[in-house]
Amino acid sequence: MQQIYFFSEGRRDMRQLLGGKGANLAEMTRLGLPVPQGFTISTVACHEYEKNENQLPETLRQEITQAMQRLETLTDKKFNAVETPLLVSVRSGAAISMPGMMDTILNLGLNEQTVRGLARQTNNERFAWDCYRRLLQMFGNVVYGIPEQVFDSVLTDYKKQHQYQSDLDLTTADLQKIAADFKALYQETGHGEFPESPQKQLELAVAAVFKSWQNPRAQVYRRLHHIDNNIGTAVNVQTMVFGNSGANSGTGVAFTRDPVSGQRKIFGEFLANAQGEDVVSGVRTPEGLQGLAKMAPAAYQQFLTAANQLEQHYADMQDVEFTLEHGKLYLLQTRDGKRTPKAAVRIAVDQVKEGLIDRQTALLRVNPEQISDLLHPEFAPEVLAAQTPLTKGLPASPGAAAGKIYFTANRAKDAHDAGEKVILVRQDTSPEDIVGMAASEAIVTSRGGMTSHAAVVARGMGKCGVVGCENLVVDEKQHQVTIKGTVYPEGSELSVDGASGQLFPGILPATQASQDDNLQTLLNWAQETGEVGVAANADTPADFAQALKFGAQGIGLTRTEHMFFKEDRLMKMRRLIIAATATDRAEPLAELQKLQTEDFYQIYRLAQGKTVTIRLLDPPLHEFLPHDAAEITEVAEALAIPESKLQQRIAVLKEANPMLGHRGCRLAVTYPDIYEMQVTAIIDAALRIKQEGIPVKPHIMLPLIDTLPELQWLRARLVKKINALLAASNTPLHYQIGIMVEMPRACMVADQLAEAADFFSFGTNDLTQLTFGYSRDDIGSFLPTYLEQGILKADPFKSLDVDGVGAFMKMAVDKGRSQQRSLPIGVCGEIGGDPASINYFASIGIDYVSVSPFRVPGAILASAQAAVRRQYQFQKSAVQSR
Known part of the structure; x- marks a missing residue:
């Protein structure tokens, strides 16, 4: 199998094989742009290297030798020649850009003989030795792992000793001495002689770049950005051009738009008489692109034309690296530029207005996880x-x-x-x-x-x-x-x-996120496109009002227990829990009913006919009781009961594993009057709203349902209560009673539960917890290690475990709709805001997700992206079937 491709042989759509850098170098070559000659060692070779116990296979070594011979012919230079030495750069390049995460070596091919040949060829001895000391430093760090600081300290000490302000002050003699000191470091650190053979240098450099795919910072970067560990990296071997070759040379990086604001203007930096690493490392302070314009006006105009051509060709903001060698421009790389969330939104919207991309493409350009950063x-x-x-x-x-x-x-x-x-x-x-x-x-x-x-x-x-x-x-x-x-x-x-x-x-100053018109435009497009609806998890009118501003279609989850934790309400709830009999519970229930009725009324007023799904009490009762001695004393006094009685009640309610204990619907079976109070508050609020001429859609959700008899028993009691309330008011009202699907058993018997449920809503936190057997509050002790070792690809409480939890969900969807074809099904756990999870939910037929207010915009965008990808996949399948 071919493992090496010259730039003239590749295309932009070969990213998986050539990596992003190699594919783009090939594309720029195809466009006729000034790209130094070179070739790409493919990701296939990276996989073979790893299979070969991190050794270059002999077949690859032979192919590299042949490629270098071809490069010699193309450049009219010779590898390891004194008269016309060919020097190359060796750079990594994965299919997905990972800036700064892997390794690069410049000026490869120099040794004690070729450095003198380069000096004679260029008539610039200082330049040649500057390239050599750079190679020694980068090679030692990348190939042998000698810390960069070791080389830097030698350089810094030398400049201090001679009172030099900059690297540019170093003379030829200085650089020769530093090169000798650098070579001595190889010996001192136990790595022997610096390899004089350029071929050996190249093979070691290629192996080091392949190895850098697994370095710690690259692994962390991939984990943070959800990049597959198995795609590997390509290696690009490219003829060196020298920005450090004199006063009319330099190097720079530019973006075709401002990566911070998104403004349509060229944005970049230029450093005279330097190599690219000088810009990236910050060892010298660059100037703006006006430095290039002053030094070489014609090259500057050529660069502007090329940058615009690349943005038009790729239809996205580009990050372009370039070098000026004796006034001649070379392009070393282009890639889609990294940008702030604000810039990402602005660029996407602007490029639609400019006719460069369509709305579907714009929707895919912005990471939904970035949206909340704008809010x-x-x-x-x-x-x-x-x-x-x-x-x-x-x-x-x-x-x-x-x-x-x-x-x-x-x-x-x-x-x-x-x-x-x-x-x-x-x-x-x-x-x-x-x-x-x-x-x-x-x-x-x-x-x-x-x-x-x-x-x-x-x-x-x-x-x-x-x-x-x-x-x-x-x-x-x-x-x-x-x-x-x-x-x-x-x-x-x-x-x-x-x-x-x-x-x-200390106190750091913060800036408030302001209204972003571009974001609103993008979200409007997303709402028109998305197929999975987005509702909010909102427990108070203030939460709901915020969610509505962000575009929520209603409430998918109101956690009624959160309404009881205000100080005055908490005491009423505690009085309810302390009560020993139903009679004793009547008074605190009545007080809580009045408060909840008003809460629900205010939420229904804001909803203006949008669906509001209210989950009845879910947590175990002991969570509402005091824990420490001082608070027990304080609560006992407030309730006018002996401390011993309160402590006795706390002891009775204590559970060994409360997450699996007396909570949710189990609480309702033993204390049915609590749920009856809550549905009374819901219906009274809904009737009041309806009388004001505002449409209302009460959806009542029962948590922790496991069995059909359990659901039937509870539903019968609640329906009886609701019907009595409606009969007394002589007002018809449409309502629904559904269930929160959060037990693996509920998924397995979803067809049975659909006989008595009007809707399903997945509680993914508990479903994940019970599927894995992980306590979500205690995973910090082992989850980081699981992620680092690759045992888990992602935190399952943050992004859906498709194979396990997802399989349960699909089972429940299929079984539920086999009983009720149009059964409404949503997701109300926080996973509902995860873009990758939304993509899966769309594929299995979920109708809506419900998320925290500040995650609503991101979920709206993720829903739209899922729809666009499904549309593209459908179109691709249609073409393939012809």
Whole structure:
């Protein structure tokens, strides 16, 4: 099989084989642009290298030798020749761009003989030795793993000793001495002599680039950007052109549009008398492209023409690397440019208006996960760059926040009420912390994963959240937290970056996200295109109002238990739980019913006829009770009962495994009056809204249903109650009673459950938890290792496990619709906001997803992308079938 392709043999659509860089070099060559000659060693060779125990197979070594002989003919230069030495660069290039993650070597082919030949050929001895010292440095680092700092320290010390301000001050003699020192480093670090044979240099460099595919930073990058570990990298071997060859030479990088704002203007940097690594590494400060315009006006105009041609050809903003050698322009690379979320949206919308792309393409250009970054306050990149983070956790909810740290909900609330900006720092959170969470600018925990209570609530509130900060040791008793050995007492100032999961000392300034007209345009297109509807998880009118602004089609999940955690309501709920008999429960139930009726009424008013799905009480009762001694005393006094009685009730309700215990519909079977109170509140609110002439669609959802008899028993009681209410008001009202599908058994008997359910809504958090047997609040102890070792491809609470959890969901969809063909089915877990998961949901026939308010726009875009991809796949299949 052919493993090497010259640039003249490839095309842009060969990315999987040639990598993105190689495919684009081939395409630029085909377009007639000034690209230095070279060839690409394909990703197939990378796989063969790995199969061959990280050794270059003999067949590949022979093919490389033949390719170099052909390159010698094309360039009229010779590898390992003194008179006309051929030097090459060796660069990585995966199918998906991974800037800076893998390795590059420049000036390969130099040795003690060819460096002198290069000096004579160019009549520039200093330039030749500058190239040689660069090769020694890059080769030692990339091939032998000698730390870059070791070489840098030699260079820095030498410049200090001679009082040089810049690398450009180094003379030929200086560079010769530095080259000798660099070669000595090979010996000192146990790597022997620098290989004088250019062929040996090339083989070692190719192997090093293949090996760099598995380096730690590349693995982390792929994990963060969901890039397949198995695609491998290609290697590009390209004739060197020299931006460091004199005063009329240089190198630069440019974007065809501003990558920060998205503005339609060329944006770039140029560095005179330099090689590309000088720009990337920051060893010298570049100037703008005006430096190129001044040095070589004709080359500058040629570059502008080429850059515009590339953007038009690729129909996307391009990131172009170039070199100027003695006034002659060469293009070394083009790729789709990395851009900020704001720029991504603007470029996509602008290019539609310019007629460069269509709306479907624009929708695919923006990452849905970036959308929420446009909605939250943020720290400017330059602000963060100037800071050193204290520690880092999981970025649970985006945004930027700063304030004083407090360690209990009550103290956080008190500080907030006193006018302070508050950061709530906890080991973990529970529903009773809601008061403090609501009062805080950000929520930080030392435990928990991306779907832990703190994470879910933070996203639901649109608050900045960082969870799983293992370096935090929270001491509530001492009112302090220890971070990497340093103690921070209550009231210390802290800044939290929810986008990165980093914590910073002090108060950093944040900027508010402003209304983005381009984003609204893109979302309007997305809503017209998407097939999976997007509703909101909203527990309060404020949550729902925010979600409606973002385009939510209704509410897919209102968690009624969240309505009970306000301070006055929590005491009423506790009074209900303490009650020993149904008679004793009547009064607190009546009080709670009045409050819930008003809550539902306000939500229905906002809905204006949109569907509102209300889940009846789900958590176990013990979550509402106090835990520590001081709070038990306080609650006992407020309830006017002996402490011993409260402690006895707490002991009775305690469960060994409450996630699998007395909660959800099981609670309703033993305490049916609680669910009857809730449906009374729902129906009373709906009737009131209907009397005002506003359409209303009550959807009542029962959690944790496992069996048909369980569902039938509950439904019969609730329907009886509802029908009595409707008869008493003499008002007809359409309502539905559905179930939250979150038990593996429920998926397996979904056809039975569909006999008595009006709709299904998957609770993916519990379904994932029970399918894997993972506690979502305790996975922090092993999940990072599972991800690092590749045991799991992704956090299953963040992105759907298609093979396991997804299979259960598809089973439930198929079985449910075999009983009811038009059965409405949604997803109301946070996975509903994950783009990859939405793509799968669309494929199995899910009608809608329901997500936190600030995830609504991203989900709308992801739904549209799923529809566009399905349309493209259908068109492709139709063409193939002809």
